[in-house]
Amino acid sequence: MKHSMVSALRRAGVAVVSACSCVLLLSCAFGDEDAVRSLFQEAEDPLVVAVGDSSLYISPTGMLWSVNLYPDSDASMLRGAVFVRDRFIAVGMGAISPGVSYVSQDGVLWMGPLGISLGLEDIIAYKDYIIGVGSGISLSQDGMVWAELYDFKGDVLLNDVAVGNGLLVAVGSRLAVDGVAYASLDGVVWAGPAVIGTGIMDLIKIAYGNNVFVAISSSSYVAVSKDGIAWVLNRTPDSIPFMAIAFGGGRFVAVNSNLIAYISEDGVLWTRVGTIDSGGMGGFWIHDMQYCYGNFIGVGDMGVVIASPNGLGWRQEAMNIPASLWGIGCRK
Numbered sequence: 001m002k003h004s005m006v007s008a009l010r011r012a013g014v015a016v017v018s019a020c021s022c023v024l025l026l027s028c029a030f031g032d033e034d035a036v037r038s039l040f041q042e043a044e045d046p047l048v049v050a051v052g053d054s055s056l057y058i059s060p061t062g063m064l065w066s067v068n069l070y071p072d073s074d075a076s077m078l079r080g081a082v083f084v085r086d087r088f089i090a091v092g093m094g095a096i097s098p099g100v101s102y103v104s105q106d107g108v109l110w111m112g113p114l115g116i117s118l119g120l121e122d123i124i125a126y127k128d129y130i131i132g133v134g135s136g137i138s139l140s141q142d143g144m145v146w147a148e149l150y151d152f153k154g155d156v157l158l159n160d161v162a163v164g165n166g167l168l169v170a171v172g173s174r175l176a177v178d179g180v181a182y183a184s185l186d187g188v189v190w191a192g193p194a195v196i197g198t199g200i201m202d203l204i205k206i207a208y209g210n211n212v213f214v215a216i217s218s219s220s221y222v223a224v225s226k227d228g229i230a231w232v233l234n235r236t237p238d239s240i241p242f243m244a245i246a247f248g249g250g251r252f253v254a255v256n257s258n259l260i261a262y263i264s265e266d267g268v269l270w271t272r273v274g275t276i277d278s279g280g281m282g283g284f285w286i287h288d289m290q291y292c293y294g295n296f297i298g299v300g301d302m303g304v305v306i307a308s309p310n311g312l313g314w315r316q317e318a319m320n321i322p323a324s325l326w327g328i329g330c331r332k
Contacts, residue, residue, distance in 0.1 A: 248291025
């Protein structure tokens with residue numbers, strides 16, 4: 001199926017991304033084609049994808065990463081990645097079209113760029129659909145062909161989307177001033193915007209766990225909701241903004257702009273659990289975090305990757321790249 005789809009796309013004029021002259025891109029980084037093929041030939045094998053500004057990396061562990069698989073010919077900025085059914089899909093803002101997507105069935109061979117009419121900041125799989133949010137809301141069933149549901153015409157920018165208890169909730173900002181949320185039961189019809197505090201600026205990330213949605217703002221607020229419509233606002237500890245948040249192992253984990261990690265069970269009461277070592281790299285921010293294979297894995301500026309099983313002790317790897325990483329996804 002994979003090779004037939006590749007052939008069809010090539011006949012249609014769609015580029016098939018290859019950082020090497022061979023299909024096995026990771027052999028350029030790890031040097032052993034047979035080993036690479038054995039790592040990624042099974043659909044259930046662990047695989048993590050990190051995306052960013054002209055950046056696309058893959059890892060079997062979340063700490064050992066490939067070379068950049070992104071084509072030099074494309075200056076698009078990828079913002080989010082998800083694994084759904086039998087494929088990875090990465091989306092972002094295009095260099096030619098407003099939005100762009102890349103699709104891969106194994107994480108090694110990527111097809112794209114595929115144009116989208118809206119710039120997208122994040123992506124999620126829900127029921128039969130793949131939903132992208134950003135300057136509007138787009139819908140797809142395969143990650144290659146997209147339908148535009150809503151175009152906010154520059155009034156609203158949605159930064160992130162989460163799912164829980166049969167509900168989709170997307171968060172962002174209106175006119176770069178008010179935090180807003182949209183909610184949907186099916187991914188097609190959306191209610192909103194629910195204004196989450198006038199003047200809060202930007203809600204940048206959202207996570208779901210323990211029956212609540214928890215959204216974080218760039219102006220040092222945490223918003224908690226059960227339905228995506230009614231929200232309770234609280235200040236972050238020390239009024240320092242959280243930059244990334246994820247849920248896993250029964251807890252929320254957040255990392256603030258000073259690289260201090262916090263944990264919480266309800267999104268309201270937070271406990272400081274330690275500081276992430278910058279490794280002599282100076283200041284950087286973590287832009288996204290996911291719970292994958294029993295670890296919280298975060299990505300950020302200069303290709304920094306952090307990982308922790310519980311939010312307490314952290315490992316770090318720096319890819320030492322000039323671009324920032326903005327999104328992460330894993331095969332589940």
